[in-house]
Amino acid sequence: MIEKTIVNFLNSQGVEAYVSIPEEHGDAFAIVGMTGASLEDHISGARITVQSYGTRQVQAGELNDRIIGLMVYKLPEWENISKVKLETSYPQTDLRTKQYRYQAVFYVTYMEDYLNV
DSSP, X not given: OHHHHHHHHHHHTTOOXXXXXXXXXXXXXXXXXXXXXXXXXXXXXXXXXXXXXXXXXXXXXXXXXXXXXXXXXXXGGXXXXXXXXXXXXXXXOBTTTTBEEEEEEEXXXXXXXXXXX
């Protein structure tokens, strides 16, 4: 599951990351999700969203910038990831919870062994 791989990567880089919002979390944290996937010739691709939360808008924005750098420049060196492309990044305050957040959308190309999952 590519979302777990990315959460593990971000956690290894000192970013508090999850696949869903836990009941207890720090002031700044990230949620990783997937909005679509593809598979062709044993090469997988996924559109990944990373929502960066913070207690202040600037804190969420700084976390977003850090995650973009990690995802684009360091994630391709991790496990089975071959390419990461940032598609877009924008502020997206959660109006329901009144939490500050940014969202970055990436396209991640990777290899996954579907026969041994």
